[in-house]
Amino acid sequence: xxxxxxxxxxxxxxxxxxxxxxxxxxxxxxxxxxxxxxxxxxxxxxxxxxxxxxxxxxxxxxxxxxxxxxxxxxxxxxxxxxxxxxxxxxxxxxxxxxxxxxxxxxxxxxxxxxx
Amino acid sequence: xxxxxxxxxxxxxxxxxxxxxxxxxxxxxxxxxxxxxxxxxxxxxxxxxxxxxxxxxxxxxxxxxxxxxxxxxxxxxxxxxxxxxxxxxxxxxxxxxxxxxxxxxxxxxxxx
Numbered sequence: 001x002x003x004x005x006x007x008x009x010x011x012x013x014x015x016x017x018x019x020x021x022x023x024x025x026x027x028x029x030x031x032x033x034x035x036x037x038x039x040x041x042x043x044x045x046x047x048x049x050x051x052x053x054x055x056x057x058x059x060x061x062x063x064x065x066x067x068x069x070x071x072x073x074x075x076x077x078x079x080x081x082x083x084x085x086x087x088x089x090x091x092x093x094x095x096x097x098x099x100x101x102x103x104x105x106x107x108x109x110x111x112x113x114x115x
Numbered sequence: 116x117x118x119x120x121x122x123x124x125x126x127x128x129x130x131x132x133x134x135x136x137x138x139x140x141x142x143x144x145x146x147x148x149x150x151x152x153x154x155x156x157x158x159x160x161x162x163x164x165x166x167x168x169x170x171x172x173x174x175x176x177x178x179x180x181x182x183x184x185x186x187x188x189x190x191x192x193x194x195x196x197x198x199x200x201x202x203x204x205x206x207x208x209x210x211x212x213x214x215x216x217x218x219x220x221x222x223x224x225x226x227x
Contacts, residue, residue, distance in 0.1 A: 024130065031213065041219075042219040042220065043159075043204065043217040045216070048214065050213055054213075056213060058127040058214060058215075059116075059214075068157075077194070090158060090159065091176075092159075103161035104149065104159075104161065104206075105161065106151075106156065108158045
């Protein structure tokens, strides 16, 4: 089954403890992206990747890191999480190398709470 | 900076009605526009994607139109059903490729 898989689905952690949210897709998509969704602020893009070893900032990259060492995986790293990073996170992927022409497919989300 | 606005924020209709959801964007230099559906506690499901060179796309009871010059898109839902109840989001992808901006969504309730 074609899908975007995020792990973990839920995480409660404490300020300053490094964490990684993994994202994996099995559709051989070139494009991948991370978003956060907050009440009243909507869905905002954190980082995106056009292809392996190519990443770029979205609208809210501060406090996050990403890497794209292989096509299928695009982990989101919070080096020193803070409470304002408590949010619902989504990973998405698309078949086009530019991400322009094809629909984005979304994972089920990761609910992150930072105390 | 691109801004995407969706009106109304919430909409409640009786089953069977036809309805229109609106999406407007400030920068017409887009490559495509996509409509999504989000159910509570779930991820986003792609409904329709319109390339910037296209005027509309149709899928079943859904029809999306795009007027790039005026910065507007509409999602038309025919003969609404209770199963259509969800939040509908529109997103534009920039010409620079990769960067996407979402609206805040319209929460639709279809009453039996």
